[in-house]
Amino acid sequence: MSEFRSADSAQQRGFLIQQTHALVQVQDAGRRGFAKVGVTEGGWLDATSARLANALVDNPAEAALLEIALGGFSAQAQAECVVALTGANLPFTINGIAQSRYQRIQLLAGDVIHIGYANRQGARCYLAVHGGLQTPEVLGSRSTVLREQFSGGPLAVGQLLPYQASRVYGDLSLPYAWHYKHRRFRRLALVLGAQAELLSPLLASFSAQIYRVGPAADRMGVRLQGRALAMPSLNLISEGLCVGSVQLPPDGLPIVMLRDHQTMGGYPKLGALCRESQAWLGQALPGDFCQFELIDAAIAISKGRAFEAKLSAIEQQLRQQAGAWRV
Amino acid sequence: MSKEHTMATTLPQSTELLSLPHPQLVVQGEQALMWYLAASPSPQALSAVQFACTLLQQHCADDLVELVPAATSVLIVFDLLKTDHVTLAERIQQWWPLQLSHGQSLGQLVELPCYYAAEVAPDLARLASLHQLSIAEFIQCHSSTRYQVNAIGFAPGFAYLGDVPTTIATPRLATPRARVPKGSVGIAGVQTAVYPATSPGGWNIIGNCPIPLFDLSKQPVMPLSVGDTVQFVVIDRAEFLRLGGDITGWQL
Numbered sequence: 001m002s003e004f005r006s007a008d009s010a011q012q013r014g015f016l017i018q019q020t021h022a023l024v025q026v027q028d029a030g031r032r033g034f035a036k037v038g039v040t041e042g043g044w045l046d047a048t049s050a051r052l053a054n055a056l057v058d059n060p061a062e063a064a065l066l067e068i069a070l071g072g073f074s075a076q077a078q079a080e081c082v083v084a085l086t087g088a089n090l091p092f093t094i095n096g097i098a099q100s101r102y103q104r105i106q107l108l109a110g111d112v113i114h115i116g117y118a119n120r121q122g123a124r125c126y127l128a129v130h131g132g133l134q135t136p137e138v139l140g141s142r143s144t145v146l147r148e149q150f151s152g153g154p155l156a157v158g159q160l161l162p163y164q165a166s167r168v169y170g171d172l173s174l175p176y177a178w179h180y181k182h183r184r185f186r187r188l189a190l191v192l193g194a195q196a197e198l199l200s201p202l203l204a205s206f207s208a209q210i211y212r213v214g215p216a217a218d219r220m221g222v223r224l225q226g227r228a229l230a231m232p233s234l235n236l237i238s239e240g241l242c243v244g245s246v247q248l249p250p251d252g253l254p255i256v257m258l259r260d261h262q263t264m265g266g267y268p269k270l271g272a273l274c275r276e277s278q279a280w281l282g283q284a285l286p287g288d289f290c291q292f293e294l295i296d297a298a299i300a301i302s303k304g305r306a307f308e309a310k311l312s313a314i315e316q317q318l319r320q321q322a323g324a325w326r327v
Numbered sequence: 328m329s330k331e332h333t334m335a336t337t338l339p340q341s342t343e344l345l346s347l348p349h350p351q352l353v354v355q356g357e358q359a360l361m362w363y364l365a366a367s368p369s370p371q372a373l374s375a376v377q378f379a380c381t382l383l384q385q386h387c388a389d390d391l392v393e394l395v396p397a398a399t400s401v402l403i404v405f406d407l408l409k410t411d412h413v414t415l416a417e418r419i420q421q422w423w424p425l426q427l428s429h430g431q432s433l434g435q436l437v438e439l440p441c442y443y444a445a446e447v448a449p450d451l452a453r454l455a456s457l458h459q460l461s462i463a464e465f466i467q468c469h470s471s472t473r474y475q476v477n478a479i480g481f482a483p484g485f486a487y488l489g490d491v492p493t494t495i496a497t498p499r500l501a502t503p504r505a506r507v508p509k510g511s512v513g514i515a516g517v518q519t520a521v522y523p524a525t526s527p528g529g530w531n532i533i534g535n536c537p538i539p540l541f542d543l544s545k546q547p548v549m550p551l552s553v554g555d556t557v558q559f560v561v562i563d564r565a566e567f568l569r570l571g572g573d574i575t576g577w578q579l
Contacts, residue, residue, distance in 0.1 A: 035395045035404075036380075037541065037549040039483045138543060148483055149524060150543060194353040194361045237368060238478055240395025240402025242359040263395055264480030272356025297412050300357040304407045 014162040015066075015075035015129075018112070020155045023069035023218075025144040026135050029062035034139055035263040041243060042143035042151065043259050045219060045282025046124055047275065048311060049087035049180050053128035055315040056084035056104050056172060058322040063132030064142035066161070069124045074114040077107040079165035082130040087180050088122025088283055090115050101125070103173035104322075122182035122283040131164035145260050147220070172321055178314060184288045185210075186280050188256075189295040189303075190246060193271035195236070199248065202229045206270065207292050211254065215286045219260040221247075222281050224290070228252035234268050241265040244272035246292075256281055274300050276307065352416045358392070358407040360415055361400055364425075368398040373475055375425055376401055377434060377554035382422055387415065396553040398477045434475075434554040439521065439536050441470065441512055441559040442567035446574050447535035454497055454514070454531055468495050469533060470559045474519060476551050484523030484541025486551050491519050503529030508576025510535045512559070523549075525576075534559070537572030 027050070030043020044050035044067055054063050066073075071090045085092055085101045092099050093114045099105060107113065115125060135142050135152060144152040155161070196203070211224035229252035241247075245257045247267040256273060257265075258281060273281070274295065284290070295303075351363040364379060365372035376396045383394055383403065390410040395402040405415060443466045445451060455465035474488035481487075490496075491514055499515045504527065507513070511522040513530025522528060523541040536559070541549055551557065568574070 032392055034483075034548075035393045035402075036479060036553065037483060037547070038480045038485050041393070139548070150483070191354060191357050193355040193359075194363075237397070237399050238480070239361065239397045239400045242356050242393075242395075242402060242404050244356055262480060264397060264478055269355075271354075272359060274357045297354045297357065301407050301411045304357055308408060 012160060013079040013081075013165050014134075014160040015113070016078055017073075017075045017155055017157055017159045017161065019072060019074040019114075020157060021070075021072055022146065022154045024073045024155055025067050025069075025146075025219075026064055026133055026142050026152055026155075026161070027067040027144065028064040028132075028142050030143050030259060031139050031141040035240065038263055039139060039148065040145055040260055040263055042141065042145040042219075044126065044143075045259055046087055046126070046180070046279040048279060049124070050126045050128075051311065051315060052102070052174060052178060052318075053084050053086040053126040054132075055318040056086070056102065056174065057082050057128050057130040058319055059128060059130065059132050061315065063128065064135060065126055065128040065133060067124055067126055068115050069118075071115045071117040071125075074112060075161070077109060077111045077113065078160065079163075080106065080108050080167055081163055082106055082166045082168045083113070083127060085115075085125055085127050086174075087125035088118060088182060089180070090118050090121070090125050092116070092125075100173070102179050104168060104171065106168055118285065120182070120184065120285060122180060123285050124283055129163045130166040130168070134162040134164070145219075147260065168322075172318065174314070174318070180283065182283055183280075186277070186284075186288075186290050187293045188277035188280065188290050189274040189300065190277075190292045191271045191274065191295055191297050191300050193245070193269050195234075195268040196270055198232070198234060199268060199270055202231075202248075203270075203294075205229060206254075207294060210289050210291050213281070213284045213286050213288045213290065217281075217284065217286060219258055219282075221255050221257045221261060222284065224254045224256065226253065231268075236266050236268060238264050238266040241269075242272055244274070244278045246270045246273065258282060275304060352419060354412050355402065358405050360403045360405070360412055362403060362419065363400045365399045368477060370475060372399050373477065373554045374434070377552070378425055380553075382425075383419075387418065390415070396478075434552070434556055436473070436556045436558065437550055438558050438560050439538060440562040440566065440570060441534040441536050442562050442564065442572055443469075443534040444564065447508075447511070447567075447572070447576060448533045449577065450500075450531040451533045454495065454533060457497065458495055460494070465495060465533070466561060468492055469514075469519070470561050472558070474557045476553050476555045476557060477518075479549070479551070479553055482523060482526060484549050486520060486540065486549075486557075488519045488557050490517040493517070497531050499529040500531060503527055507532060508535070508573070510537060510539075510572065510576070512536055535567070535572060535576070537562075537567050537570040 030041040211226040216223040393404040507528035512534040
């Protein structure tokens with residue numbers, strides 16, 4: 001029950017890619033339950049932006065969309081469809097005309113969508129299309145993990161990203177309060193983990209300093225630059241690694257693991273970042289700054305739940321508004 | 328996959344596991360808990376890890392996002408909308424000390440065919456001579472040992488097997504190769520493993536296993552789990568080819 005109508009068009013329905021690079025990837029909520037065979041979770045780095053993009057086009061929360069890192073993407077719609085762009089504030093045009101993020105947009109067959117290069121206002125934007133991208137599902141997900149070879153692979157110019165054609169009547173947009181606004185400095189909430197006790201002499205110096213996001217930052221993890229901590233020599237047995245883990249390798253500079261993290265690790269870890277802090281690292285550009293702030297596990301849980309409640313409320317509201325425009 | 332080479336046999340069961348005084352459960356993140364089952368790796372520790380995973384899956388599956396077993400621990404990633412650290416930890420404490428009931432089995436014995444020959448194993452002759460063994464003795468040593476799956480990671484389907492006898496244990500290559508073909512069987516220190524896909528790698532390659540260790544068309548996608556036992560079975564060239572092995576992997 002939706003105002004979206006499937007619109008008939010030529011045989012090829014999808015975005016025909018005209019410009020792209022390795023960091024433009026199909027992502028969804030990620031893979032679950034395969035870490036035990038060494039398969040990482042993958043999935044969008046900034047879950048809030050991605051879910052809002054899906055809600056704007058009346059998709060299920062976990063529908064596959066395009067994660068566009070650093071810009072430099074254009075594609076031509078081969079059939080009419082309804083899209084929304086959220087996340088980092090990158091230059092965004094349709095047929096050369098500037099467009100706003102966080103609104104539902106009707107594209108007609110032949111329209112060209114273009115995302116310009118990132119300035120300093122975040123790294124990743126999310127392009128959702130009504131019905132979701134229909135690329136093949138592997139192990140329950142359409143997420144791309146380049147290193148794992150089996151899930152999609154890099155996109156190429158001339159490739160078609162399939163979707164169902166759709167049409168919508170009326171406007172829908174999200175209030176400014178929900179737009180992603182990148183801050184170049186952020187405090188990152190860290191829940192201490194199993195090796196924190198072994199590393200306790202380093203904690204004061206770790207949490208007092210300001211770190212800079214280094215150039216080695218990708219979907220697997222982000223290396224931070226700062227004063228190196230004097231690492232004790234620890235010989236740990238490899239163990240499972242969760243998303244957001246803050247590893248301290250022997251060089252004493254933290255590496256924060258993001259969604260494409262390896263499933264096992266042997267470096268000592270201080271703990272793991274909360275989701276919102278992970279999302280900021282997914283949006284951070286080299287040269288941005290952060291400082292760690294320790295947070296109690298119980299508080300992290302209640303904050304996580306409160307945020308989820310707020311986010312699902314706005315998703316629901318968007319879907320209801322979508323319904324109000326039904327024709 | 329041919330049946331005769333992956334016969335899964337139930338291993339002798341143990342009735343009591345570890346003697347840790349209490350379960351060591353440590354917060355590992357906003358929605359993660361680490362369960363340490365032993366202080367150091369051992370076959371008993373692995374059995375306990377496997378049993379812990381079974382219990383968690385049986386009793387808490389709805390609350391869990393991911394379980395990652397390792398040599399001495401299980402990482403438990405849960406859904407924070409459904410449970411929390413304290414609730415989960417209280418639940419787990421009730422299972423302590425772990426007791427295997429009769430009839431439960433720990434792990435399977437999986438036989439993996441291996442073709443030990445220079446055309447698929449550039450390091451075989453060098454390792455044999457390094458350890459002052461004939462090639463036949465080296466093969467005999469690697470294939471007569473039963474290994475345990477200590478961990479799975481690094482890449483999809485990559486299982487760390489151990490321990491290889493000290494008589495053939497060999498450190499990693501000083502410089503990793505840019506390309507190791509799929510199925511390559513390697514040794515690094517006291518560990519041995521099968522490369523599930525062609526990838527860069529620094530292990531000494533002594534053979535090739537024609538059976539895929541990670542196959543998206545299979546259910547489950549991987550024939551091994553942490554805690555299983557593996558034994559390599561020597562096969563000849565004809566059998567290797569019959570099972571789908573590729574002798575051209577090292578030719579570019």
